[in-house]
Amino acid sequence: MKTVLTAESLRKQYAVDGDIITAVSNISFELRVGEFIAIVGPSGSGKTTLLAMIAGLLTPTSGRVILAGNDLSLLNDKQLTALRRQRIGFTFQAHNLVPFLDAQQNVELMLRLNGRPSKDGRVRAKDLLNSLGLGDRLNNLPSQLSAGQRQRVAIARSLIHEPDLVLADEPTASLDTSLAYQVVKTFADLIHKQKRAGIMVTHDLRMCRFVDRVIQIVDGQIIQSTSDCSELEALANVELPDNLSESR
Amino acid sequence: MITPIWLYLASKEMWRNWGRFLLVSLVVALITLLVVFLAGLAEGLSLSNKEFLSKLEGELVVFQEQANLSLPSSQLDNETKRKIQRVSGVADVGAVGFSSVFITNDGNDWEKSVSLFGVELGKPGEPAPLEGRRLSGARAKEVIIGGHVALSTGLNIGDTLVVKSTQAGEEELHSLEIVGIADGQQFFFQPSIFVPIQTWDLIRPTPIVDNSQRSMTYNIVNVKMVNSSNEVDLAQIIQQEVQDIEVTDRQTAYEAVPGYQDQQRTFNTQQGFTLLIGILVVGGFFQIQTLQKVGQVGMLKALGTPNIVVSLTTTTQIFITNSLGVIIGAFATVLLASTLPPSIPIVFVGQQVAISLVTLLLIGPLGGLVSIRYLTKVEPLTALGLSS
Numbered sequence: 001m002k003t004v005l006t007a008e009s010l011r012k013q014y015a016v017d018g019d020i021i022t023a024v025s026n027i028s029f030e031l032r033v034g035e036f037i038a039i040v041g042p043s044g045s046g047k048t049t050l051l052a053m054i055a056g057l058l059t060p061t062s063g064r065v066i067l068a069g070n071d072l073s074l075l076n077d078k079q080l081t082a083l084r085r086q087r088i089g090f091t092f093q094a095h096n097l098v099p100f101l102d103a104q105q106n107v108e109l110m111l112r113l114n115g116r117p118s119k120d121g122r123v124r125a126k127d128l129l130n131s132l133g134l135g136d137r138l139n140n141l142p143s144q145l146s147a148g149q150r151q152r153v154a155i156a157r158s159l160i161h162e163p164d165l166v167l168a169d170e171p172t173a174s175l176d177t178s179l180a181y182q183v184v185k186t187f188a189d190l191i192h193k194q195k196r197a198g199i200m201v202t203h204d205l206r207m208c209r210f211v212d213r214v215i216q217i218v219d220g221q222i223i224q225s226t227s228d229c230s231e232l233e234a235l236a237n238v239e240l241p242d243n244l245s246e247s248r
Numbered sequence: 249m250i251t252p253i254w255l256y257l258a259s260k261e262m263w264r265n266w267g268r269f270l271l272v273s274l275v276v277a278l279i280t281l282l283v284v285f286l287a288g289l290a291e292g293l294s295l296s297n298k299e300f301l302s303k304l305e306g307e308l309v310v311f312q313e314q315a316n317l318s319l320p321s322s323q324l325d326n327e328t329k330r331k332i333q334r335v336s337g338v339a340d341v342g343a344v345g346f347s348s349v350f351i352t353n354d355g356n357d358w359e360k361s362v363s364l365f366g367v368e369l370g371k372p373g374e375p376a377p378l379e380g381r382r383l384s385g386a387r388a389k390e391v392i393i394g395g396h397v398a399l400s401t402g403l404n405i406g407d408t409l410v411v412k413s414t415q416a417g418e419e420e421l422h423s424l425e426i427v428g429i430a431d432g433q434q435f436f437f438q439p440s441i442f443v444p445i446q447t448w449d450l451i452r453p454t455p456i457v458d459n460s461q462r463s464m465t466y467n468i469v470n471v472k473m474v475n476s477s478n479e480v481d482l483a484q485i486i487q488q489e490v491q492d493i494e495v496t497d498r499q500t501a502y503e504a505v506p507g508y509q510d511q512q513r514t515f516n517t518q519q520g521f522t523l524l525i526g527i528l529v530v531g532g533f534f535q536i537q538t539l540q541k542v543g544q545v546g547m548l549k550a551l552g553t554p555n556i557v558v559s560l561t562t563t564t565q566i567f568i569t570n571s572l573g574v575i576i577g578a579f580a581t582v583l584l585a586s587t588l589p590p591s592i593p594i595v596f597v598g599q600q601v602a603i604s605l606v607t608l609l610l611i612g613p614l615g616g617l618v619s620i621r622y623l624t625k626v627e628p629l630t631a632l633g634l635s636s
Contacts, residue, residue, distance in 0.1 A: 085552025095543035
């Protein structure tokens with residue numbers, strides 16, 4: 001499988017009141033097409049900082065990120081912005097959707113940002129939302145959707161422009177367990193089906209059962225990286241609802 | 249055709265939140281109403297002061313030297329006028345006398361204060377009537393009334409106008425036949441009427457009973473030049489060749505009318521403050537909007553929205569909101585002005601209104617500069633709850 005992302009010896013340090021704080025220390029990994037991984041760890045472990053460096057939102061103190069053949073350290077701000085727009089799909093924990101665009105328009109936004117709005121794009125956005133169970137919510141504003149529905153719209157938006165890499169920052173943070181399972185399962189299914197590569201940052205180990213690999217971080221360092229099914233189940237260690245038990 | 253993304257985002261947000269944007273437009277409309285209304289009032293009041301002088305036919309106005317360019321204080325005689333006439337470069341001169349009197353109709357049904365001007369027939373200073381005919385003789389008991397007098401009194405050509413004049417302590421009534429109506433030529437906040445210069449000398453208020461005891465004097469001499477392009481040079485030449493006079497152009501003459509400049513400065517200050525309030529209102533609204541949207545803008549930037557799109561989106565919204573307000577305000581001003589009684593001196597001059605409207609169109613972008621700059625500084629990292 002083709003490598004989409006390479007993180008090489010990533011380190012991020014901050015100076016706080018004269019002290020040097022290391023948020024991420026010497027993290028390296030690769031991500032291949034069709035692979036969906038979770039970066040897990042407690043709050044303050046450095047996982048969101050790592051995600052920001054992978055997305056080109058934060059410059060590493062040392063190390064480098066290569067995304068779809070592009071060394072991010074060699075790109076300027078304008079090129080990084082274009083790379084995010086074209087090659088990356090995002091879902092965030094909060095402020096996920098544009099409040100004045102309806103569900104379908106939010107999904108189509110990535111096509112518009114890339115200068116590619118089209119009838120075909122509209123159809124794909126509609127199909128994607130239908131497949132996520134939001135066929136009857138196309139014209140609803142975010143304020144008229146539930147938290148789970150909003151996350152599913154964000155998932156559709158992160159995939160509509162066929163990015164190489166999809167990044168999700170705590171996508172289940174505001175959802176109850178049942179809804180969180182549904183959202184992550186949907187995400188995983190789409191990434192596998194569309195042969196994208198995905199990284200989900202979460203502190204919720206229960207979500208590990210839906211991913212192909214888990215990278216566990218504590219204090220900015222990888223303490224475990226596993227793709228073993230039993231280990232992932234052990235990490236998750238939670239009874240699944242009946243309707244989701246066949247998910248993996 | 250593909251709608252640019254900035255226009256798409258700007259229009260969608262305005263459409264969904266139309267009430268909020270319309271409210272700001274209405275505030276801008278009120279500011280526009282106030283600014284344009286003040287401009288109209290300033291022009292109207294300045295016209296009430298300067299209209300006669302600004303519409304004089306000649307290019308230069310001659311005052312008595314000690315009069316400090318005050319028309320009522322200036323006293324010139326025929327000898328002075330003849331000397332001015334003889335200066336090379338002077339095409340023609342016309343003596344103008346001024347008094348303030350009350351007029352009424354022959355039934356004495358009302359009374360109105362007017363500026364009474366004595367003018368020389370066929371000379372600079374004599375008004376050309378828009379209706380009726382010119383004055384027929386130097387001593388004719390005829391009068392041309394300004395448009396404002398006709399409008400406010402209902403007097404018309406052929407009617408009799410009575411001038412009430414205090415002469416040697418007694419009120420004298422002088423009946424004059426209206427032979428023409430000229431355009432509005434106000435002076436000293438009063439509408440004007442025009443009579444032949446010798447008629448004026450007979451009917452004007454005076455403390456002397458016997459007219460044979462006093463010589464003919466008038467207030468100013470209006471000078472028409474052979475070549476109107478060298479006003480300054482000719483004014484200097486006239487002043488050198490004729491003693492005890494001060495020569496100036498029409499603009500300097502009306503700017504010297506007592507209170508004129510203070511009045512204009514007051515209105516300009518009011519307009520300036522109103523525009524400043526406009527900048528603060530528009531700026532305040534968009535700054536509050538911006539602060540509420542930091543998370544959303546961070547998310548858009550994280551998705552790959554360039555700064556230029558974010559800036560153009562807000563600039564477009566500011567421009568549309570402000571322009572809509574200015575348009576509504578302009579129409580509201582026209583509507584309001586049409587309902588006001590003619591006694592309120594509001595005059596809209598195309599150029600001044602255009603300057604006011606362009607200035608008002610600029611207050612939006614000016615007020616929004618801070619918000620636009622703030623938006624460009626929002627870090628995409630805020631979408632992840634981080635800061636650089």
